[in-house]
Amino acid sequence: MPPKPPRRTRERILQTALAMFNQFGELTVATTSIAFEMGISPGNLYYHYPSKDAIVADLFAEFRREIETTLAAPEQRLPNAEDCWLFLGRPNRIARGGGRVGARHFAVRMSRPRSTV
Numbered sequence: 001m002p003p004k005p006p007r008r009t010r011e012r013i014l015q016t017a018l019a020m021f022n023q024f025g026e027l028t029v030a031t032t033s034i035a036f037e038m039g040i041s042p043g044n045l046y047y048h049y050p051s052k053d054a055i056v057a058d059l060f061a062e063f064r065r066e067i068e069t070t071l072a073a074p075e076q077r078l079p080n081a082e083d084c085w086l087f088l089g090r091p092n093r094i095a096r097g098g099g100r101v102g103a104r105h106f107a108v109r110m111s112r113p114r115s116t117v
Contacts, residue, residue: 010048017055
């Protein structure tokens with residue numbers, strides 16, 4: 001008999017919660033609804049996440065990691081105009097809550113001395 005694949009309940013909870021939040025809105029989705037949609041007990045969900053706020057925090061942290069990787073200034077070369085637009089453009093304002101923080105962060109990164117290879 002082949003070994004069972006590892007369970008990824010936390011990942012499944014995040015995927016299901018995100019889909020439900022997008023469809024119904026975060027305010028109207030309860031943790032018990034997420035558990036019901038997944039076919040698990042509410043206790044199982046609470047074992048992984050003590051509250052809906054914890055689920056939202058993990059979803060936001062995952063989004064932030066992805067967007068920061070996408071918007072990071074290149075390390076191997078000087079940034080070009082497209083890099084600047086990606087960093088200062090609309091996706092950054094959504095992720096960081098405003099363009100000023102992103103612009104300041106970008107200016108600091110660009111002012112750092114770079115080693116030439």
